[in-house]
Amino acid sequence: MDESADSDSDNSLSDGSDINVNVSDNEGFSFDTDSESDSHETQSSLCTLDSQLSDIGDDLWSSDLHDVEIAEFGEDHGPCHTLDPKNHVYRYFQLMLPSAIFGKIAEETNKYAAQTAESTGQPDPDWVPTDETEVRAYFGLWILMGINQLSDIHMYWSDNKYIGNQGFKDCMTRNRFTMLSRYLHVNDNSTQGAPGSPQVHVLSTASNPLGDEPAIRHRRGGDLVVLQRPPPIQHYQQNYSGVDRSQQYRSKNLVGRPFKKFWKYFMNFIFEISIINSFLLWLNTPGTAKPTKHYSLNDFSLDIAQCLIGDFSSRKRLRKVQPHGPSVSRAGISRHANVKLGEKKRRCRWCSSQGERHETIFGCNMCNIYLCRGACYQMYHIHNQLPHD
Template identity: 35%
Template sequence: MESSDDDSGPSNGNQNSDENDSSSDSDINVGENSGDSFSSDTDSDDEGVGDTQSSLGTYSSETSDPEEEEFWSTNLTSVSIAAFEEETGPNHDLSPTDSVLQYFFLMISDDFFDLLAVETNRCADQVFARKGRRDPDWSPTNKREVQAYFGLHIFMGIHKLPSIDMYWSQNRFVGIPGFKDTMPRCRFQKLTQFLHMIMSNNEDHVPTGTSGHDRLFKIRPLIDLTRKNFQRFNRPGKCQSIDEGMIRYKGNYFAKQYTPCKPIKRGLKVWMRCEPNGYTHDYRIYLGKHDDMKGQTLGERVVKHLCKPLKWKGHHVFFERFFTSIPLLQNLENNGIYACGTIMSNRRGFPADLKNPSFTGRGDAEQRQHENLVATAWKDAKPVHIVSTTSDPLGDGPTYRRVPGGGHVLIQRPPAVAHYQENYYGVDRAMQYRAKCPVGRQSRKYWKYFMNFILEVSIVNAFLLWKTTSGVVIPRKHYSLCDFCVDVAELLIGDYRSKKKERYPLAGTVTAAGVASHHSVKLTDMPRRQCKWCSKQGRRRDVTYGCDKRLVHLCQGACFQAYHQNALLNTS
């Protein structure tokens, strides 16, 4: 059975020991007297995101202890919530007629592909220097080719085939002409082999186990770029939701999580803050016990880190019971952020008389209040417990529920429950969008799963930003995210065509019949064997390709040419 640094997912009632450990050097304060402290050890992550001050002012009252007697009152009154006056929505200079690729480049700058080309070439040079010889099938790449490579990478997520070779198959029912026209299969595989986005030599970075080591250094440029752009080009709306996202992964990586009650049971965890429509404003890759966010419980420090850009702006944040605690909501309110979330009834400070209320029927509710903090117990199919600083306790509204045998029944719903159910699903919707536009294929390198996740979120964000931009004309009636994804991939590839090498050898070999043309073909009637030329050079490479005349197994390209040139010299 696999172990996990965080076996307790959001639906698990008990937090693990990592969550309950406090850090003595932490500058997050969420204890009994949490006051106004709302900083963390990652302030530098949010540089350039924008000013976090507004006209909401500051709260002068100190946080009360929910364990004190007479903390909760049965006297329900209207809460005092500052009006939300921040500007929201798209914040860019693109026109509605600009291509969808330009909107994608708002999330991932086209200059980023320059970095990929430079670092990929550097990685190849380092590998060749370490081996003491160059790969005859490799030539340096450039920005234009890397863009085309990622266009094919996106198409592979949309059009899935069992193996990469099948995209270049000669079978007209399997092979895809667009892939064959863009670049050869061997070139695509070479780019995949050497692809890097930061210095590939691990010795150039702080060694593992020492202070300052970044376990995500291989994709750090992409993380920093996208986190900044997600917040820069779309200003967050009033309502935000925070939850976890999972990346399916079954390989060997220290941060892999096992959550048996989730649809993705084994994978990599990412904390996300999203709009209700699915737009991701911020995210944080979870590294388990190696995570550098400091504080008391895991849920509290995740919420605080992701809410830092929202301080003093009057946003309403929604999350589920894994994150929710009474001190967290008090601390958020003391920093100008209102919150609402389901809560486990055994959490410290939750009213004791609401843990097991006696309800007579569906729709019944009991509430307690302390200033703006409202605790609610509501009977749906099961009892629901919610704490909130976003809603009045008074003013129940109607909602419908299905009943056995068909039909619906009208029941009453408290405002806090209504607000939560209307706004909590932003991360879930982002994950649904991701499932519709997967990027890439499986890999043996863990960081490529993170890279594909970020590309998927970037495409979703670009699509939602494009749709919400005033004046945009939808190309056709049913233009979906998949259509947008296809258009982005096509524009990334554009008219790029890799220069295909000539078939070798088109030079001939001397036989009794004269000079005959030899070609490299797949020897389908013969088993996979060693390349004849590689074997002579003291290296081993098993291939299925070879000479159609001599029926000798040879690598395509340089080995095929060298073998026949040598044979020609020996027979002349």
Template identity: 30%
Template sequence: MENSSSDDDSDTLSEGSDLQLFSEHEFSSDTDSDDDTQQTESSMEPDSQQTEATDDDFWSYDLHPVDIAPFTEQVGPDHTLLPDDDLLKYFYLMINKDFFETAAQETNRYAEQEMTRKGYRDSIWYPTTSPEMKAFFGLNIIMGINQKPTKHFSMVDCNLSIAEKLIGDFSSRKRAPSCGRVVAGISVANINRHFSTKLTRPRGRCKQCKKNGRSDTFFGCSICNVHLCRGACFQAYHTYHHLLME
């Protein structure tokens, strides 16, 4: 009788109500499905989060506390630099030269770890080096400069800066081939005044590439008063004479 009355009560609650009564079997099934969902989600987490790193050579998303020893050294300047010392010497006082070697090693280590985790190698990847890391940080410093000498940093300015850094202290016993007379006044201060424009006088030979064959053009530099093909010839001519001035 008690069982029949309880069944009647459940039928009464079910009729006209949005509430649904679940059996113990149904409830346990839902609970099991939730557990399965949690297990599936946990299996989708990155491998680096599931694996406990026991090796210092392993890159992981898990953060660990870092013990920093208290500073006990003598306070005050430890280096004496002359006013005419290169700025790079000041930079290396803050960033040790070994930093770039460490950055290259760790970049290569992380790349190898990621390719191993994904199960295939990147066809265009090759290990980086310390000089390459220096160039990478240098370009990031250049791109992070907010105050520029002009409102517009042109491609010519960028190419000149990169060319000067690449050439550096290079010296050769062989004399560089002459590109014609040296044009006075091409320097960093006024290089932005030189533009490739259509000259008013008739078409003439390009000053830069005429040695490779006849190449006539209407364009050139009005300040240098020479015919120059647009693009590579214009930039090469002005880069050469600018470096002579330096």
């Protein structure tokens, strides 16, 4: 080994201590630096970057905070819709999640099943294409699973009379529900972007980042302390109530069961928020009245789930819509009306599909079936995608 190297090594390290480099004398010490040509290229790149940043201006995210002018909100707020206060709660839910959503999910689910069969080269012999009505019923059961939680998904179809749910059994088989869950899809996989290149949109600034407002907080023992908080935190905490209100409502309105895949977790989140928002919209609409004194968010969710399921059953061929007269007609759109059909009372068709027994003399003049005035008439036509007055 070269003696000079040993000498340099002895001078650079202190005995019994951490590594200690003597930088006072640069001779014999090699720095990993750029060449002169590399320095020119680096300087040119920095100039180009500075030019690009100046062109972007305020649209660039950075740690340099500056005042932002936020326009005052001057629009009307509160419930904004054209529904009648007497409309069924499902109509309010449709404002958040239109029926077309379920048709789209059915389309993408069938498409994903076909793509899976193509990629494996072996079609699933147990798969039968689904449709919008079945997907609605599937999500109706999914909402009910959040209300009536069991430790295992198969327990809803248990033969044990204390555990099994007859409504689930009547709607669809356990195998069919599992099959729908396996191929459930809301988007076309063939159109998604390449991994690592997400298409995102930067949110605009919604609050001024500068300025601190005092906030008084209590410490243990009763002492008060004054904290400084930026405007975004102040605005967020105005309706915070100690815990995020969205989290408060969601904790009382769970939908479905936990998922490992994030997109399915997000799907549950959308359903939870849609139910909560439609409940609050209905509750704050002037003129609405609770069906019962203690009508809660869970009761609202139960009504939504029952409307989604309707009288659907994949176990048997669906009954004809009208055994007492002609089949449901989609012609004469403007003539569907809730009128008196006779003097003798008959069972309401919609109530019967919900497992209830009510008799009425009113019904639809075009469908020629008996339906209670108001909600039953509306829900029957909504479920069968028929126009009504």
